[in-house]
Every structure is written in structure tokens, then in C-alpha cells.
Amino acid sequence: MVRKWIDYKTEAWVQWCPGCGDFGILNAIYRALAELDIDPSKLVIVGGIGCSSRSVYYIKANAIHTIHGRAIPVASGVKLANPELTVVVTGGDGDLLGIGGGHFVALGRRNIDMTVVVYDNGVYGLTKGQAGPTLPVWLKTKALPHPNIQGSVNPLLLAFAAGYTFIARGYAFHLNQLKDLIKAAIQHRGAAVVDVLQPCPTYNDIMTNEWYEKRIYYLSEDSSWDPVVRSPQELKEKAPKILEKMMEFEDRIPLGIFYQNTYMETLEERLEKLMPGYLSSPPGRRPVTKPLAHPFELFKDKVVQV
Numbered sequence: 001m002v003r004k005w006i007d008y009k010t011e012a013w014v015q016w017c018p019g020c021g022d023f024g025i026l027n028a029i030y031r032a033l034a035e036l037d038i039d040p041s042k043l044v045i046v047g048g049i050g051c052s053s054r055s056v057y058y059i060k061a062n063a064i065h066t067i068h069g070r071a072i073p074v075a076s077g078v079k080l081a082n083p084e085l086t087v088v089v090t091g092g093d094g095d096l097l098g099i100g101g102g103h104f105v106a107l108g109r110r111n112i113d114m115t116v117v118v119y120d121n122g123v124y125g126l127t128k129g130q131a132g133p134t135l136p137v138w139l140k141t142k143a144l145p146h147p148n149i150q151g152s153v154n155p156l157l158l159a160f161a162a163g164y165t166f167i168a169r170g171y172a173f174h175l176n177q178l179k180d181l182i183k184a185a186i187q188h189r190g191a192a193v194v195d196v197l198q199p200c201p202t203y204n205d206i207m208t209n210e211w212y213e214k215r216i217y218y219l220s221e222d223s224s225w226d227p228v229v230r231s232p233q234e235l236k237e238k239a240p241k242i243l244e245k246m247m248e249f250e251d252r253i254p255l256g257i258f259y260q261n262t263y264m265e266t267l268e269e270r271l272e273k274l275m276p277g278y279l280s281s282p283p284g285r286r287p288v289t290k291p292l293a294h295p296f297e298l299f300k301d302k303v304v305q306v
């Protein structure tokens with residue numbers, strides 16, 4: 001069966017402002033899912049709280065609207081209980097990098113095989129435009145009484161430091177390119193993040209479509225760009241260039257895949273080493289009468305008495 005993008009659209013009324021970048025991101029997700037022909041019954045979309053997190057209502061899948069900042073831990077539980085599911089987290093810069101920042105870091109360290117799509121508009125859209133964690137310092141967007149006095153966090157550098165093994169950046173209104181980035185993120189084995197620059201026409205009157213379109217370009221315009229890292233040695237060689245590109249966010253803003261690590265093991269693979277049979281018969285599909293060994297049993301010979 002070949003699915004079309006419309007097969008992933010629900011009947012729910014989409015509650016976003018006219019011109020919001022979220023429409024572009026949602027459409028790119030629909031198209032990525034369709035091109036990968038993902039069975040909606042094996043797909044789980046998890047959102048936190050925010051305009052962007054409402055995507056869970058608009059995608060035909062098993063969907064969970066969690067609490068603010070907690071989409072990643074809920075999604076991690078889903079994936080670890082049943083690793084054969086495709087798990088995608090949709091949320092805002094505030095949700096994923098502000099209140100949920102600790103969980104964002106933990107996912108990188110764990111390298112669980114799932115995808116995080118950051119709808120990055122620099123503001124808390126749902127609560128009327130306060131400064132979000134990616135809003136550059138000294139910018140005064142229209143809902144702020146004073147310029148932003150806090151520095152911003154760079155989602156790509158944070159993801160790299162945390163251990164994500166796929167890191168990309170897209171633009172909400174470049175539908176085809178964004179669709180390809182989300183597809184590659186879902187296909188990647190390990191924790192993947194796609195930071196999507198998303199104009200918020202209601203509250204971010206500085207980082208507008210025009211502002212972005214003057215600055216953005218694709219890393220792939222340089223035919224020698226190769227973000228794939230296959231060994232620790234290759235990582236050492238390529239890291240300086242990758243970091244230089246991740247830090248570029250002024251007159252020019254690069255888009256595309258910045259980094260893809262293909263050798264790092266996932267948490268699921270680590271669990272399989274500890275508990276043989278975990279992947280072929282994961283907790284979510286085991287009869288309750290046949291649970292996996294209790295973690296204390298697994299570690300009993302390894303405990304060091306002090």
C-alpha cells in the first residue's frame with residue numbers, strides 16, 4: 001500500500017494564526033511520513049505544550065499531548081517499551097530547550113532511536129510572545145516591553161554537545177527540503193534533531209520570512225560538504241568544520257544536515273547487550289507473566305561492596 005500525505009491528516013481544525021510557519025512544518029512532516037510509507041498504527045507523535053506542540057492533533061497516528069517540557073521523556077518511555085515503533089517529538093523552542101532543556105540533553109546522551117522536530121520561532125507563541133530560549137540578546141520583538149536581556153541557546157551546538165547523532169536545520173517554508181531533512185532524521189538510527197526556523201507572524205516581528213530568506217543557504221551548495229562521521233577518528237577530523245558551520249548565525253544562516261554519526265550505539269542496542277532478547281521481544285509486547293529480568297538481577301554480580 002502506498003500512502004499519500006493526506007492519509008496522515010486528521011479532521012481536527014488547525015488552530016494556528018494565518019501565515020504561521022507551523023503549517024509548513026506540519027506539511028513537511030505529512031510528506032515525509034507518506035514517502036516513508038509509515039503505518040500510522042506503528043507511529044507515535046508526542047508533543048509538549050505550545051502552539052507547535054498541538055501538531056499531535058493534526059497527524060493521524062498514536063498521539064500524546066503531554067505536559068510542558070515533558071514530551072521527550074514520555075516519547076523515550078514509548079520507544080523503549082516498544083522499539084519497533086517510529087517515534088517523533090514535535091514541540092517549540094520554549095518547550096524543548098527551555099523548560100524541557102534537561103530532557104533534551106538526556107536524549108542526546110541516551111541516543112534513543114527517535115526524531116525531535118523543534119519548531120523554532122524564538123518566542124513563547126502560545127502564551128503571547130515572551131522571549132524564548134533561541135531569541136538573540138537585545139532583540140525587542142513586539143510583545144516585549146524591553147529588549148531581550150538574556151543570551152540565546154544554539155540548538156545545534158547543544159545537541160552536538162549532548163550526543164545527538166543526527167543534527168539538521170531546516171526552514172518552515174522550504175517544504176521539499178524540509179521534508180527531505182525530516183525523512184533523513186526518521187531514517188537515521190539514533191537520536192535525531194531537526195531545528196526548524198519558523199517565522200511567527202504574530203509575535204516575532206523581527207525574524208520574519210524576509211529576514212530569514214535574505215540569510216539562509218544550504219550546506220549542500222558546497223559539493224564537498226559531507227556531514228557523515230563513521231569513526232571517532234573521522235569525528236576528530238570533521239568536528240572543527242561542523243562546529244564552525246553550527247556557529248554561523250548572523251548575515252548567513254546555513255541549512256541542511258550538519259552532522260550524522262553512524263557508529264554510535266543506541267540505548268536500545270546497549271539494553272540488548274544487557275538483556276538479550278530485549279529487541280526481539282520488548283517489554284511492550286511481552287506477556288506480563290514473562291517480564292524481562294529485573295534490573296537488580298542483571299547487576300547483582302556487578303555490585304561492588306564498599
Ligand SMILES: Cc1ncc(C[n+]2csc(CCOP(=O)(O)OP(=O)(O)O)c2C)c(N)n1
Pocket residue numbers: 049050051052053068091092093094095096119121123124125126127132
Ligand atoms: C509548567 C508550565 N509552565 C508554563 C506554562 C505556560 N506555557 C504554555 S506554552 C509555553 C511556551 C510555549 O513556547 P514554545 O514551546 O516555544 O511553543 P510555541 O507556542 O512558540 O510554538 C508556556 C510558557 C505551562 N503550560 N506549564
Ligand SMILES: [Mg+2]
Pocket residue numbers: 050092093094119120121122123124125132
Ligand atoms: Mg516557540
